[in-house]
Amino acid sequence: MIAVEVRSFSFLKGYPVETSVHGGGFVFDCRCIKNPGQVDHLKPLTGRDGPVADYLLTETDMPAFLLEIQAILKRSITSYLKSGYDSLSVSFGCTGGQHRSLYAAEQTEKWLLQEFKDKVTVVKxxxxxxx
Structure with missing residues (x-):
């Protein structure tokens, strides 16, 4: 069993502090994805909200970005399970930590729980x- 901490954060406030015993993990920069925070009606919302999700799915490269990340995580988690590692951190950053990174973290949590069912626990x- 691997404990995966999935985080979102704002680069403006610095990188998240690594808290696992062994350290290590991934930090993905979501600033390469078009920012829904620059769209007036989406600005007050977060990556948890439907209109932001719809925007990210239809107006940006977020779906392809997440597929690439899932491939990396699948390779790593499969290897970690064989090696006996028990923790991994996966962090997503963007400018404000509100739209892109929060959405990516939410989607990654869902994917991890579906892909690895009883092999991971996820803390968001x-x-x-x-x-």
């Missing part, structure tokens, strides 16, 4: 927009 942490 949205540093700028906690639940």
């Amino acid at each position: 942490n949205h540093r700028e927009f906690p639940e």
Whole structure:
């Protein structure tokens, strides 16, 4: 079993602090994705909201970006399970930690739980927009 911490954060406030015993993990920069925060009616929303999700799915490269990340995570988690590692951090950053990174973290959590079912536990942490 691997404990995966999935985080979103704002690069403006710095990288998240690594808390696992072994350290390590991934930090993905979502600033390469078109920013829904620059669209007036989406600005007050977050990556948890339907209109932001719709925008990211239809107006940006987010779907392809997430598929590439999933391939990396699948390779790593499969290897970690064989090696006996017990933790991994996966962080997503963007300018404000509100739209792109939060959405990516939410989708990654869902994918991990579906792809690895009883092989991972997921702890989610949205540093700028906690639940």
